[in-house]
Structures are given as C-alpha cells and as structure tokens.
Amino acid sequence: MYLKIKQLLFLSSVLLISSCGTKDQQTGKSEIKEISMVVKSRYLNLPVSQAADRAKMTFAADGRQVKEFVIRLAPEKPDYWVFYDVSKYKGKALTISYTGNPEGLKNIYQDEYIAGQDSLYKEINRPQVHFSSRRGWNNDPNGLVWFDGEYHLYYQHNPFEKFWENMHWGHAVSKDLVHWEEIGIALEPDALGTMFSGSAVIDKDNTAGWGKDALVALYTAAGKKMSQNVAYSTDRGRSFTKYEGNPVLGPDRDPKVFWYEPKKTWVMVLYNDNYNIIYNSRDLKKWEEKSIVPGYYECPEFFELGVDGNQKNKKWVMYGASGTYITGNFDGEKFIPEYGKYYYSWGSQYAAQTYNNVPDGRRIQIGWGRIEHKGMPFNQMMLFPCELTLRTTPEGIRLFCEPVKEIAILHDKKHFWTDLTGEEASEKLKEVKSDLLHVKMDLEIVHGWVTEVLFRGNPVVSFDGNFNRINGAPYICDKPGIFRFNIEIILDRTSVEAYIGNGKLFISEVLKEKKSDEGLAFKGGLKIHSLEVNELKSIW
Known part of the structure; x- marks a missing residue:
C-alpha cells in the first residue's frame, strides 16, 4: 500500500505550484513550511503518524484562509492516511501551511480517491453490521x-x-437503518469554535423563514465560551448555511430540540452545570427559558411514549449521556418527574439520541459505541439502531430497548x-461458521446459579444468580426464584450487544480477543427452550 501511494505522490507532484520555507544552517537543507497546488481532484490525502506531535495546519484558497485544524503529520512512513474533500476549491490555488515538522508536507497528494479506497470497509477490524466513519474519530450521534x-x-x-480533536459534524444517510452511506462533513469549525453536539428538526411550517421543510440543525460551538447556534439546509441535509445571527443562546451545550404540537412551539432541552434547562421558541432563533430539571450531565434527550403501546396513557422520558432516565409529565414548559432515575443500558453506550419524526411513530435510538478499533485508520462506532418502548413491569414503568x-x-x-x-446446543452450534450473528434464545438455568454464553472462548453474556447480575449489571428476574431469560445478541467483528428480557436491560461491550476458534457455546446447567441463530450479511 505504501509503495503504491509513493507512486501516486510522484504523479501528484506535477500539480505543485511552489514551496517555500527556510534553510537549516547546520545541514544546508531547505525546511519547507508550506506548499501550494492547483486543486484538480476531489480529495487531499494526508499522512498521519501517532508518534508525531500535533501541530496547526491551514489551507488558503486563492490567498484566503479557508481551513485550520491540528494534525499529526507523518514526516516519514505514515501509520495511516486521512483525507479532506477539496472539490469546492477546484481550479483554485491551494496553499497548505504547517507549524510542525514540515517533512510530511511533501507526501500530501490529491486524487479522486481516498488513500486505501481499495480496502475500504474490508479492513480486518471494520464493523460489518454497524456504522463507522471511513477515517478518523467519531463519538456522539447528532441531528x-x-x-x-x-x-x-x-x-x-x-x-x-x-482520536478526539477538531470537532466537526460528520454525516451519513440510510434508507433502511442498516445500510449507511457516508456523505461527508456537514458542519465545520468557525470563528465561534469547533462543532459540538446538537440536534436537527424539519421546519415543515417554515417558522424560521428559511423555507418549508428546511432541515435545521441546532448545535454548540465550543470556542472561548460555549454557545448555541443554528444552521439550515435546503438541499436534503447535504450542505448548511449558518445563521448570520449566531449565536442564539449562551452556555452550556448539547441542545435537543423538537416541536411540541399542543402549544405550537419549539422546545429545547439544554445541558448546563448539573441540570437541564427547558426553553421555548416560535422561530428557532429567539429562545425563552421556562424551567430547570436538576440531576443531569450532558447530551440530553427528551420524548414521549405510550405505556404498553397505549397512546391514551403516555409518559415523558428524560435522560442524559449515561442513559439514566426519569419518567414524568410535561406541559410544553415544565417537566414534572414522577419516577427514577433508572438505567436500561450498561457498557459502551454513551450520548444516545433518537429520531423525533419517523413516519411510523417508532422512537428509534442510536448510541455511540465507545469501542476502540486497534490498528485501524478509524476509531469508535455507532451501536445498532434500537426501538425504545415503555412497558409496565412488577417494579413499575420501565424503558425497554430492542433492535429495530x-x-x-x-x-x-x-x-x-x-x-x-x-x-x-453447543454441539449444534458447531455448524455455524459466521462471526456476524443475530441470535435469539429462551433459556433457563435448571442446575446451579451461573450461566455463560461464550463466543471464541470468551463470555459475551454471563449471569450470576447469587448477586443477580448480568455482565455486572444488576438484573431483576421476571419471576422470583426462576432463572429464565429471553436473550437477543448481535455479534460483530469488534462488538457484542445483548438485549435481556425483551430489552429490559441493554448491554454493549467490546468483543474480546479470541481465546479459541470455537464459535457460540453455552456453559452451565441449562435448558434451551428455543434457539435461533441468523448469520448476517455485511451492511457494506
């Protein structure tokens, strides 16, 4: 791969206009601090080394600065390559400046393809049933x-x-919630700061004046101070225009916005200190504070669900980044908590968000999977989309989570x-060869008090009947004294997700390095009432 890239570097060098810098007094070699080229291709490919120090890189198009970020530019052979779409500057002179070790500048090249395109989505540790970005880091789902x-x-x-830095909004789309197409960067840092988390809505009644059905994003800019800002899109979310009146609100961060039909108003839930603030607006620009809900930390989510599917008996659910939630009532301005906090998720999930406007009315959630992908040019992933419901249990009304x-x-x-x-069951499972699996089981412990579901020699689901814990999470069985479980599992290259008790407990964890070549297996004195294993196709 590296030799192939070096050949491409030679071809791209003809596009260089100039380079300039200083001369090292000891070696007599020129130290190039910037290079210039005429943009003729879609992508700039940039070499990265994790051993290099971060330093500032700037792009100037026809003499005007258009981009600034930090990067660990590789002076020699890179650990991996990243890219930036420069198609909007085609035909212009692009000057690239760098404040760090300038040796890597000579290896930057432009091409119609990103470096590594031939192996994209085929990498050994690439999730095959979960979204992950082509290159770089991702964390919170937004918008x-x-x-x-x-x-x-x-x-x-x-x-x-x-790794985390240079926060932008990436963008992907799907028609079916399983197959995803990465579109590119939607929001870039500006003078107000880098692009932190937020949400998006469809302004179907043109309340903001940017057109009927404008897609409006509300986000935090993280500069010297946190501020809340607005941008809008009239081309199906592909590009955004930032509101000239930004910022629209001050600290702190992560605005969650939705339309509250009974009062014909927009509602924003904004994290600040150790509480959420609720605001109202008629036009998505001017916001009025209405109330405060204490006991939360970052990335708020707030929505209404029918209890047991009954749309005449609804409750509101509020949670933060950890997923711990409170249920209660809401009148458009004030949330009255009734019960909680409770948790429904355990493990890698963080900062999960939901879709407000799915046509069939489902409340679909996607969470950030805090799972590292060693040796890959990308890091972290999105967990599999799940449907949230409220159900009555012996302990009260609880939030459930099941795969869509x-x-x-x-x-x-x-x-x-x-x-x-x-x-x-373990013997039967030997005929299953795939490592991409969707498993459903109804099992019961008939001897002892411990059971494990194993994969590649490691437990992926482990129940301790003495402490009533599953993978360390406290779990209350449906019937006292009876250890019978409905368990659903999604196995991918680097992750495992388990939905216990029809989703009463959702567990997401990194898939540990294999101890054996054995696939799925069971440990413990069990009766398997039913076992369904579906081998999965890749989403790519």
Whole structure:
C-alpha cells in the first residue's frame, strides 16, 4: 500500500505550484513550511503518524484562509492516511501551511480517491453490521432526523486523526437503518469554535423563514465560551448555511430540540452545570427559558411514549449521556418527574439520541459505541439502531430497548432448534461458521446459579444468580426464584450487544480477543427452550 501511494505522490507532484520555507544552517537543507497546488481532484490525502506531535495546519484558497485544524503529520512512513474533500476549491490555488515538522508536507497528494479506497470497509477490524466513519474519530450521534425517505445520522467527527480533536459534524444517510452511506462533513469549525453536539428538526411550517421543510440543525460551538447556534439546509441535509445571527443562546451545550404540537412551539432541552434547562421558541432563533430539571450531565434527550403501546396513557422520558432516565409529565414548559432515575443500558453506550419524526411513530435510538478499533485508520462506532418502548413491569414503568425490525434485512442463513440442553446446543452450534450473528434464545438455568454464553472462548453474556447480575449489571428476574431469560445478541467483528428480557436491560461491550476458534457455546446447567441463530450479511 505504501509503495503504491509513493507512486501516486510522484504523479501528484506535477500539480505543485511552489514551496517555500527556510534553510537549516547546520545541514544546508531547505525546511519547507508550506506548499501550494492547483486543486484538480476531489480529495487531499494526508499522512498521519501517532508518534508525531500535533501541530496547526491551514489551507488558503486563492490567498484566503479557508481551513485550520491540528494534525499529526507523518514526516516519514505514515501509520495511516486521512483525507479532506477539496472539490469546492477546484481550479483554485491551494496553499497548505504547517507549524510542525514540515517533512510530511511533501507526501500530501490529491486524487479522486481516498488513500486505501481499495480496502475500504474490508479492513480486518471494520464493523460489518454497524456504522463507522471511513477515517478518523467519531463519538456522539447528532441531528438524528428523518426526511424524504432518508434517515440522517450526523455525528461528532475528527476527520484528521483517529482520536478526539477538531470537532466537526460528520454525516451519513440510510434508507433502511442498516445500510449507511457516508456523505461527508456537514458542519465545520468557525470563528465561534469547533462543532459540538446538537440536534436537527424539519421546519415543515417554515417558522424560521428559511423555507418549508428546511432541515435545521441546532448545535454548540465550543470556542472561548460555549454557545448555541443554528444552521439550515435546503438541499436534503447535504450542505448548511449558518445563521448570520449566531449565536442564539449562551452556555452550556448539547441542545435537543423538537416541536411540541399542543402549544405550537419549539422546545429545547439544554445541558448546563448539573441540570437541564427547558426553553421555548416560535422561530428557532429567539429562545425563552421556562424551567430547570436538576440531576443531569450532558447530551440530553427528551420524548414521549405510550405505556404498553397505549397512546391514551403516555409518559415523558428524560435522560442524559449515561442513559439514566426519569419518567414524568410535561406541559410544553415544565417537566414534572414522577419516577427514577433508572438505567436500561450498561457498557459502551454513551450520548444516545433518537429520531423525533419517523413516519411510523417508532422512537428509534442510536448510541455511540465507545469501542476502540486497534490498528485501524478509524476509531469508535455507532451501536445498532434500537426501538425504545415503555412497558409496565412488577417494579413499575420501565424503558425497554430492542433492535429495530430492519435487522431482518441482513439475515442470511438461519438455524433453529428447540428443547436442548446446554451441551446439546453447543454441539449444534458447531455448524455455524459466521462471526456476524443475530441470535435469539429462551433459556433457563435448571442446575446451579451461573450461566455463560461464550463466543471464541470468551463470555459475551454471563449471569450470576447469587448477586443477580448480568455482565455486572444488576438484573431483576421476571419471576422470583426462576432463572429464565429471553436473550437477543448481535455479534460483530469488534462488538457484542445483548438485549435481556425483551430489552429490559441493554448491554454493549467490546468483543474480546479470541481465546479459541470455537464459535457460540453455552456453559452451565441449562435448558434451551428455543434457539435461533441468523448469520448476517455485511451492511457494506
């Protein structure tokens, strides 16, 4: 791969206009601090080394600065390559300046393809049933909104390194919640700061004056101070115009916005200190504070659900980045908590957000999976989309989380058995060869008090009946003294997600390095009432 790239560097060098810098007094060599080129291709490919120090890089198009960020530019052979789409500057002279070790400047090249395009989505540790960005870092999902047949997923993104920095909004779309197409960068840092988390809405009644059905993003700019800002899109979310009146609100961050129909008003929930602030607006620009809800930390989410599917008996759910939630009532201005805090998720999930406007009324959530991908030019992932519901349990009304029904689109070969012991099930499972799996099981512990579901020699689901914990999370069985569980599992290259008790507990964790080549297996004195294993196709 590196030799191939070096050949491309030679071809691209003809596009250089000039280079300038200083001369080292000891070696007599010129130290180039900037290079210039005429933009003729879509992408700039930039070499990165994690051993290099971060330093500032700037782009100037026809003499005007258009981009500034930090990068660990590789002076020699890179660990990996990142890219930046420069198609909007085609035909212009682009000057690239760098304050760090300038040796890597000579290796920057432009091309119609990103470096590594031939192996994209085929990398050994690339998730195959979860969204991950082509290159760089991602964290919080932002701006989840449905429009014109597409599910939009915006997300916190560093295009220039596989660790956190340079926050932009990345953008991907899907027509079915399983197959995703990465569009590119939606929001870039500006004079107000880098692009932190937020949300998006469809302004179907043109309340802001930017056109009927404008896609409006509300986000935090992280500069010297945090501020809340607005941008709008009239081309199906592909590009945004930032509101000239920004910022529209002061600190702190992560605005969640939705339309509250009974009072014909927009509602914003904004994190600040250790509480959420609720605001109202008629036009998405001018906001009025209405109330405060204490006990939360960053990335608020707030929505209404029917209890047990009953739309005449609804409750509001408020949670923060950790997913711990309170249920209660809301009148458009004030949230009255009734019960909580409770948790429904355990493990890698953080900063999950939901779609407000899915046509069939489902409340669909996507969370950030805090899972590292070693040796890859990208890092972190999005967890599999799930549907949230409120259900009555012996402990009270609780939030449930189950994978969206669209997972069936990925089903390939199916295996199904009933009435097996754990040993019999483990033997049957030897015929399953895939490492991409969607598993459903109804199992019961008939001897002992511990059971494990294993994959590649490691437990992916482990129940301790003495302490009533599953993978360390406290869990209350449906029937006292009876250890019977409905468990659903999604296995990918680097992750495992488990939905216990029809989603009463959601667990997401990194998939540990394999201890053996054995696939799925069971440990413990079990009766398997039913076991369904679906081998999965890649989303790519």
